[in-house]
Amino acid sequence: MAGNIRIERMTEEHVEGFHRALDTVARERKYLTLLEAPPIEDTRGFALSSMAKGNVHLVALDGGEVVGWCDIRRHFFPSQAHCASLGMGLVPAYRGQGIGRRLIEAAIAQARAAGMIRIELGVHADNVRATRLYERVGFVHEGVSRDAFCVDGTYVDVVNMAMVSR
Numbered sequence: 001m002a003g004n005i006r007i008e009r010m011t012e013e014h015v016e017g018f019h020r021a022l023d024t025v026a027r028e029r030k031y032l033t034l035l036e037a038p039p040i041e042d043t044r045g046f047a048l049s050s051m052a053k054g055n056v057h058l059v060a061l062d063g064g065e066v067v068g069w070c071d072i073r074r075h076f077f078p079s080q081a082h083c084a085s086l087g088m089g090l091v092p093a094y095r096g097q098g099i100g101r102r103l104i105e106a107a108i109a110q111a112r113a114a115g116m117i118r119i120e121l122g123v124h125a126d127n128v129r130a131t132r133l134y135e136r137v138g139f140v141h142e143g144v145s146r147d148a149f150c151v152d153g154t155y156v157d158v159v160n161m162a163m164v165s166r
Contacts, residue, residue, distance in 0.1 A: 005099050007106050010057035010069065012048060017066030018059060019043045025089040029151050031127060032089060056110045060090065060099050067094045070103040072111040072119055082117040095129070104137055112165060120162040124149055131159060138163045 010018060023037035037043055050073055051057050060068035068090035075083045086107070090100055111119055122145065123130050139161040148158040 004062060005067065005094070005102070006061045007058055007102055008061060010047065010051065010059045014059050014066055015044045015047050016040065018047060018069055021066045021069060021089065021091050024091045028092070031124065031130070033149065035151065054114060056107050056114065058103055058107050058110070060094070060103055062094070067091050068099055068103055070107040072107050072116060074116060082115065084111055084116040084119050086119050086121040100133055101137065104133065108137065117166055118162055118164045120160065122148070122158040122160050125157040125159050134161050
């Protein structure tokens with residue numbers, strides 16, 4: 001499957017597919033802060049506004065279907081304009097095939113080209129597969145936010161990671 005997957009910049013035509021993929025991953029209730037995707041109108045507004053600001057938004061496509069995404073969003077304040085936050089996800093059937101690595105490497109390259117020096121993320125401490133991916137592409141551990149994620153009374157630490165390139 002992985003050989004047929006295209007990595008492309010997200011456009012308005014991908015928003016509904018992005019919303020479906022986001023909802024699929026969110027409803028797993030263990031990888032994202034969201035437990036379900038926001039309403040489609042909110043997702044559309046977020047994506048279009050973020051892309052208009054020059055942030056990186058990539059999608060992984062199987063045919064025309066969005067099966068994953070990676071976004072890197074620049075921080076708002078001028079003193080932190082060199083910093084950005086990364087978010088990503090893949091629907092379950094597409095994990096473990098190298099697609100996540102392709103997505104994140106392409107997104108990082110675009111972020112660097114746009115002048116983003118520091119890219120940071122938070123990953124649930126029990127998400128070993130994602131943590132290993134982030135380490136392999138150059139992220140380092142910066143600290144732990146204890147009990148920062150809670151679903152159904154179960155608390156999970158969040159590992160804060162970043163990469164800095166000047």
